[in-house]
Amino acid sequence: MGAAIIDGKALGIEIEKGLSERIRFLSEREVTPHLAVIIVGDDPASHVYVRNKERACERVGIASTRIDLASDVNQEDLISAVQKLNSDESVHGILVQSPLPNGIDEIAVIEAIEPTKDVDGFHPSNLGRIVMGDRNGLIPCTPSAVMEILRHSGLELGGKRAVVIGRSRIVGMPLSILLAQKGADSTVTIAHSKTKSLEEICREADILIAAVGRPEMVKSSWIKPGSTVIDVGINRINDDSRSSGTRLVGDVEDGAKEIAGIITPVPGGVGPMTIAMLMSNTVLAAEKGH
Ligand code: NAD
Numbered sequence: 001m002g003a004a005i006i007d008g009k010a011l012g013i014e015i016e017k018g019l020s021e022r023i024r025f026l027s028e029r030e031v032t033p034h035l036a037v038i039i040v041g042d043d044p045a046s047h048v049y050v051r052n053k054e055r056a057c058e059r060v061g062i063a064s065t066r067i068d069l070a071s072d073v074n075q076e077d078l079i080s081a082v083q084k085l086n087s088d089e090s091v092h093g094i095l096v097q098s099p100l101p102n103g104i105d106e107i108a109v110i111e112a113i114e115p116t117k118d119v120d121g122f123h124p125s126n127l128g129r130i131v132m133g134d135r136n137g138l139i140p141c142t143p144s145a146v147m148e149i150l151r152h153s154g155l156e157l158g159g160k161r162a163v164v165i166g167r168s169r170i171v172g173m174p175l176s177i178l179l180a181q182k183g184a185d186s187t188v189t190i191a192h193s194k195t196k197s198l199e200e201i202c203r204e205a206d207i208l209i210a211a212v213g214r215p216e217m218v219k220s221s222w223i224k225p226g227s228t229v230i231d232v233g234i235n236r237i238n239d240d241s242r243s244s245g246t247r248l249v250g251d252v253e254d255g256a257k258e259i260a261g262i263i264t265p266v267p268g269g270v271g272p273m274t275i276a277m278l279m280s281n282t283v284l285a286a287e288k289g290h
Helices: 008-028 044-060 075-086 106-112 124-132 141-152 172-180 198-203 254-258 270-289
Strands: 034-040 063-069 093-096 161-165 187-191 207-210 228-231 235-238 246-249
Touching (some): 008 270, 034 044, 034 075, 034 270, 044 063, 044 270, 063 075, 075 093, 075 106, 093 270, 124 172, 141 172, 141 270, 161 172, 161 198
Parallel strands (some): 034 063, 034 093, 161 187, 207 228
């Protein structure tokens, strides 16, 4: 029997619908949640991501402002654009689309964002709150999307063996901490580029999360039968059979869905849920701001 496939798009829409009540409540108080996105340069993938975020804002009734800066913008000017949004009371959420051009210190830019408006959840203050188990911060959207998918699947996480492949500051590391936190109570292994015997580690995982960025790196033979597999990876590969000549695949081999108990697809899994969590963070920031 194949795995149950989580429909991240449908789940994301359900979450967005749940936000509409809260948005109505705010609008009765003459507050419209407002997300400002800064995009630097003309990286096509970044433009697609930003457009998807703008569309989600339209769907749920969040105002959005997009600030386009040239790829040769200097760090000082980028930071002053952030500071201007920090002091704009009508803006509740600020996001600076990555990647930023070479020569710009991404951490310095993130640190310039007022933490209460940091809807990406990448500011050290918000990441630090996760470590402290303090739920008052804004949680990064992809880790939050994964936790929401696990909650939705009704899986008991307590005592389960979770393996997170990837230790990035925006996905793998915060997600590992959330999984190990009181309440989630999983026993977490963080695997990364220097990990040895990765396949054996994966085979022990009741919950396997791949956040690497390498097409189908996790082989079906690594999957523990009946386990839960969350594929965060988004990789574009060549495919001559498509009119576009490319298609998206995850970090997990397609055949894993024959072995796992629950699995997320790519596309249509963690991606749309990540955008829903961004909407959720923006509404939360607006509620807290008023
Ligand atoms: P990253 O490049 O910052 O981190 C990749 C991690 O993978 C690193 O920690 C590295 O140690 C680990 N790694 C690299 N090679 C490895 C190997 N051979 N074995 C084990 N670990 C290895 O990437 P990221 O920003 O965390 O993103 C990871 C993937 O998730 C990418 O495909 C990205 O596009 C995708 N992503 C998806 C969403 C979404 O909304 N679905 C959001 C963010 C990132």
